[in-house]
Amino acid sequence: MANIFWVTCPKCRGEFYCHTQELRHKGIKLLCPYCSHQFLDEESPRIME
Amino acid sequence: MGKNLHDFLSQLEGQLQHDLVRVEQTVSPAQFEVTALLQHLEEMKKFPALFFEKPLNLKGKPSRFPLLSNFFATRQRCALSLGMSADDAKLALSLEYARREEKLISPVTVSTKEAPVKEVVKRGDDADLYEFPIVRHHAMDPAPYIDMTPVMKDPEQGFYNVAFLRNMVKGPRRLGIHMSPRHNWQIHRKNEEKKRPTPVAIVVGHHPAFYLGALNVSPFGVDDYARIGAVMGEPLRLTASETWGEDFMVPADAEIVIEGHVLPNVKEVEAPFGEFTGYYGPQRLRPVIEVTAITHRRNAVFQHIFVGHRDNWVLGGIPKEGSLFNLIRGIVPTVKAIHFPISGCCRFNCYVSVDKKIDGETRQAALAALAGCDFVKHVVVVDADIDVYNEEQVMWAMATRVQADQDVDIIKNAKGNTLDPSQTDDIMTAKMIIDATRPVQRPFAARVEVPKEALAKTRLEDFISPAILERLPKA
Ligand SMILES: [Zn+2]
Numbered sequence: 001m002a003n004i005f006w007v008t009c010p011k012c013r014g015e016f017y018c019h020t021q022e023l024r025h026k027g028i029k030l031l032c033p034y035c036s037h038q039f040l041d042e043e044s045p046r047i048m049e
Numbered sequence: 050m051g052k053n054l055h056d057f058l059s060q061l062e063g064q065l066q067h068d069l070v071r072v073e074q075t076v077s078p079a080q081f082e083v084t085a086l087l088q089h090l091e092e093m094k095k096f097p098a099l100f101f102e103k104p105l106n107l108k109g110k111p112s113r114f115p116l117l118s119n120f121f122a123t124r125q126r127c128a129l130s131l132g133m134s135a136d137d138a139k140l141a142l143s144l145e146y147a148r149r150e151e152k153l154i155s156p157v158t159v160s161t162k163e164a165p166v167k168e169v170v171k172r173g174d175d176a177d178l179y180e181f182p183i184v185r186h187h188a189m190d191p192a193p194y195i196d197m198t199p200v201m202k203d204p205e206q207g208f209y210n211v212a213f214l215r216n217m218v219k220g221p222r223r224l225g226i227h228m229s230p231r232h233n234w235q236i237h238r239k240n241e242e243k244k245r246p247t248p249v250a251i252v253v254g255h256h257p258a259f260y261l262g263a264l265n266v267s268p269f270g271v272d273d274y275a276r277i278g279a280v281m282g283e284p285l286r287l288t289a290s291e292t293w294g295e296d297f298m299v300p301a302d303a304e305i306v307i308e309g310h311v312l313p314n315v316k317e318v319e320a321p322f323g324e325f326t327g328y329y330g331p332q333r334l335r336p337v338i339e340v341t342a343i344t345h346r347r348n349a350v351f352q353h354i355f356v357g358h359r360d361n362w363v364l365g366g367i368p369k370e371g372s373l374f375n376l377i378r379g380i381v382p383t384v385k386a387i388h389f390p391i392s393g394c395c396r397f398n399c400y401v402s403v404d405k406k407i408d409g410e411t412r413q414a415a416l417a418a419l420a421g422c423d424f425v426k427h428v429v430v431v432d433a434d435i436d437v438y439n440e441e442q443v444m445w446a447m448a449t450r451v452q453a454d455q456d457v458d459i460i461k462n463a464k465g466n467t468l469d470p471s472q473t474d475d476i477m478t479a480k481m482i483i484d485a486t487r488p489v490q491r492p493f494a495a496r497v498e499v500p501k502e503a504l505a506k507t508r509l510e511d512f513i514s515p516a517i518l519e520r521l522p523k524a
Contacts, residue, residue: 002467002475004331016189016321019333021475023318030332031318033191 005049011037013045020049051286051302052256053165054117054350057130058100064129070097077105078116078184078353079193087119087355096122096359104182104351107193107218112182114305114351120257121354121364130257132282139438140374140386146280147371150265154278156285156298164288164301168347172291176343177221178307181253184353187323191332193218194322195307196354198263199226200250200273201236202297209298210236211263211273213354216251217319222340224251225319226311227330229467232269237311237336246310248297249338250290254304254352256281264368266422274298291342304349309340325365325394327357328470359391366395369422376421377401381414388437396424397469400437403430408489412458415482423464429483434496446485456484 003020007030014034018041023030029038041047050056061069076082083101090096099118106112121127124138131145161167171177183193195216202209210232217225226249228234240247252259262280263273278285287298292308299306319335354361366389374387385402389395399418403410415428431437431446451457458481465478472478487493509518 001328001470001472002331017329017331019331022334023332028318028334031191033189033321033332036191 005047007041007044008046009037010039010043010045011035052281053302054254054256054304057256068097069100071100071102073102075103076101078182079107081185083118083184084186106182107179114182114349116182117350117352119355119360122359124363127367143367143370146368147375149280152279153275154284156274156278156287159286159288159301161288165346166301166303166306166344170344172342176340178218179221181351183218189321189329190323196356197253201233201247203236204239208272209274215322224338225335226338227335241313244313246313248293249309249311250299251307252300252303254350255300264365266372305345307340308342309338311336311338323357324468325357325361326468330468362391362395373418373421377414377417380417381410384414385433386437390440397426399425399428400443401430402433402435402437404433405486411484411486419480424466427481429485432486450485450487451483458482
């Protein structure tokens with residue numbers, strides 16, 4: 001699998017993961033799968049990569 | 050009338066009792082209720098097809114479309130789909146698939162008036178995905194997903210490609226689409242390079258042989274409509290689409306067809322999505338479909354696949370088994386059977402049995418399996434006394450006939466699958482061959498066996514009453 005990074009939704013604290021090459025430090029809003037909140041990766045309270 | 054899902058389901062209820070369970074209570078597929086029921090059944094080791102009579106649509110209202118789930122979770126139902134007996138669901142089914150796949154049957158055209166899928170036509174803003182009972186499958190899926198077969202047409206050569214691809218619901222007329230770098234991706238790339246949208250028609254519900262046929266392993270360039278006809282055993286009936294007319298034909302006997310354009314050079318976040326591996330694929334940037342029309346039968350059934358579970362695995366394994374068996378037989382005529390077990394998602398692990406006469410035959414068979422299908426990661430070759438459909442026997446052969454330093458080969462940097470979470474590279478993977486056969490060139494121990502004569506003359510029921518036998522717990 002491609003490299004991934006785990007993020008935490010700043011609104012609901014749900015954790016999910018994204019494709020590093022396509023979405024890390026790209027200025028693209030991520031979509032929380034649990035509460036549909038959209039946020040930049042930098043806004044995640046915790047990132048595991 | 051061509052082969053269709055309605056007629057087939059009626060036959061199924063006559064042929065396999067209790068194999069199709071009708072659920073009359075209201076369920077909410079978008080609130081994980083359908084997959085929760087499927088998971089409960091899976092834990093009980095029960096895999097019926099479920100027909101939900103009253104699912105809710107994405108507006109939370111009763112949908113006019115019933116929902117069919119888990120159809121492909123047993124090989125027996127797949128055998129019936131090809132008109133075979135449920136007793137022929139092992140290698141015979143795979144070989145029959147391979148036999149049919151070899152001879153294309155060209156599709157035929159019917160007028161839109163004759164096409165059941167045109168009984169209801171909705172164009173533009175009247176086309177509303179939210180009317181369907183679309184399933185949200187797993188906890189990390191961000192939305193309900195349609196997970197059946199988008200059809201695309203090669204812009205240069207005009208052949209159609211049909212593949213199972215996931216479609217995330219993003220709005221009443223907007224879908225995300227995930228394409229790994231295979232055939233539909235190539236078609237989209239050709240259009241995108243010329244800044245053209247890619248026409249796409251998603252077939253949601255058809256005779257199950259249509260979907261088995263869609264999983265053929267043909268090279269890019271073979272018309273999938275002709276290959277599907279071959280597997281169905283009759284020409285696939287096509288009719289003109291609403292959006293492109295006769296320039297893009299759609300299956301006339303489908304339950305539902307969703308037409309749209311994959312927009313060029315538009316990508317949005319899509320996923321995570323619970324994939325065939327049993328893991329989520331990560332959120333990524335993926336193309337978007339703008340829906341132009343929806344057509345369906347008046348009594349259309351909405352169908353989905355329980356991805357990452359047997360429904361998904363069994364369906365994927367059967368076409369690969371047949372094709373690879375034929376390929377291996379051309380190189381190693383002593384091959385006896387082939388199986389893609391459930392434990393490997395019916396893709397990653399491949400068990401092959403050979404009636405070995407020469408030691409090198411096992412590696413030849415294994416290399417052919419690896420070359421013939423890039424999904425295959427691990428090939429275990431066993432002797433003909435081992436039933437490849439019985440995993441306990443295969444593991445026993447591995448335990449007793451393998452010396453890892455002599456019988457295991459690893460091939461690095463071969464093409465793998467981007468959804469395999471163990472891969473450290475996006476594309477490349479390591480492959481492994483395990484030769485679990487007995488050597489030909491040195492004496493080898495014999496399997497224990499109770500004398501056949503004793504087995505024949507000593508009958509269980511003469512010593513233990515049938516009532517007690519019936520009550521004995523199963524292992
Ligand atoms: Zn959230």
